[in-house]
Amino acid sequence: MTRRSPAPLVPHFARGLLAGALTLLTSCAGTRSMAHPTLIIETRGGTELGVSTDYGIVFLGRTAPAGDAQITAFFGDGPSVESSLIEPVDGGLYTAEVEIRLPSVPLSHVEPRAGDELLLMGHDDRGPWKRTVRVRTDPRVYGILLDVPARLEGAADQVGAGLYESDDGDLSTLRLVGLVTGRLQLETEDGPREYLTAMGPQHLWRLVTHRRDLDKRRRWIYREDIL
Numbered sequence: 001m002t003r004r005s006p007a008p009l010v011p012h013f014a015r016g017l018l019a020g021a022l023t024l025l026t027s028c029a030g031t032r033s034m035a036h037p038t039l040i041i042e043t044r045g046g047t048e049l050g051v052s053t054d055y056g057i058v059f060l061g062r063t064a065p066a067g068d069a070q071i072t073a074f075f076g077d078g079p080s081v082e083s084s085l086i087e088p089v090d091g092g093l094y095t096a097e098v099e100i101r102l103p104s105v106p107l108s109h110v111e112p113r114a115g116d117e118l119l120l121m122g123h124d125d126r127g128p129w130k131r132t133v134r135v136r137t138d139p140r141v142y143g144i145l146l147d148v149p150a151r152l153e154g155a156a157d158q159v160g161a162g163l164y165e166s167d168d169g170d171l172s173t174l175r176l177v178g179l180v181t182g183r184l185q186l187e188t189e190d191g192p193r194e195y196l197t198a199m200g201p202q203h204l205w206r207l208v209t210h211r212r213d214l215d216k217r218r219r220w221i222y223r224e225d226i227l
Contacts, residue, residue, distance in 0.1 A: 036128040037105050037162060037174060038121055040072040041096075043086065049122055049160030051176055052102040055207045059160045060179060061086060061094035073102045074128065090206045092199065107208065108165050108175035109201050112144060118177055119169070120149065120196075122161030133163075136195060138186060144178055146196040157182055163198050177201065 039050040039057060043064035050059030052073060064086060071082045084096035112118060114137035121130040131149035138145060144163070152158060161180040167173040178200035185194045 036074040036121065036123070037103065037164075037176075038074070038123045038128060039102075040123055041160070042070040042072070043067060049158060049162075049180075051160075051162040051179065052104040053176055053207065054104050054106050055210075056095045056097065057084075057102070058089070058176075058179070058204065058207050059094055059096075060092060060181065061088070062159050065094065069096050071096060071098060073098075075103065089210045091203050093203060093206055095207065095210065105162075105164070105174045105176050107201070107204055108177045109205070110165070110177075111201050112163075112165075112177055116165075118146075119164045119166055119174070120146065120161060120180070121164060122158040122180075124151075124155065124158065133196070138195075140186065141184065141197075143181075144198040144200050145184070146180075146198060148183070148194055148196055152196070163200075176204065178204065 037051055039052055039059070041048050041050045041059050041063070044067055045063035048059060048061075048063050050057055050071075057071065065088065066086050069084050069086050071084055072079050073082065074080075080100070082098040082100065084098050087095050087097070089095050112135045114135055116135040117132055118135060119130055120133045121128070123129070129151055131151055133146045133149055136145040136147065146163070158180055159182060162176055163178040163180065164174045165177050166175065178198040181197045181199055183194055184197050185192050187193075
């Protein structure tokens, strides 16, 4: 598969050359850390969100099921934009591969239950955000239902935003549970109620089987702009 050269990046160290090895090492540590697990996926059809996992990038392909994609990842010192090609997985999931190693999170294989509190993380015009949401259930719906956080009331759908579990809210222990797929309004005894919908571990396992060649993948390229 022919790959295109990475999109031009805005230099992170434009204020001048780094002075001394200690300064260089400090900068390296900062840029390798995960500032936010959300990815912004830009395609010919628009923009959606995705997540970088231990088994590769995962998103829903709502804006384009094939073709070129520009992927923005958030490192400790700012965003980095990489060019890639969309690759179908199965079951409504898509992936893409970039030449640099991205900060990533592991997958959770535990299906959430009604009443569980999870962390929802996305990125909108105001920047990255995170909110605690509660899992709901309804006999008329198969899949994950979530309360709509105030951040998203009246806002555009954050399709592809990641749903996570963590240990006591510690971001370093995030595990991806699912991806937001849209919104759903249901009639209840108290009137119409809106929920977020999400696909969970029962779908994300397809990414694992798709990446059976994980140990044979080509080596990452290390560039000065992401060191």
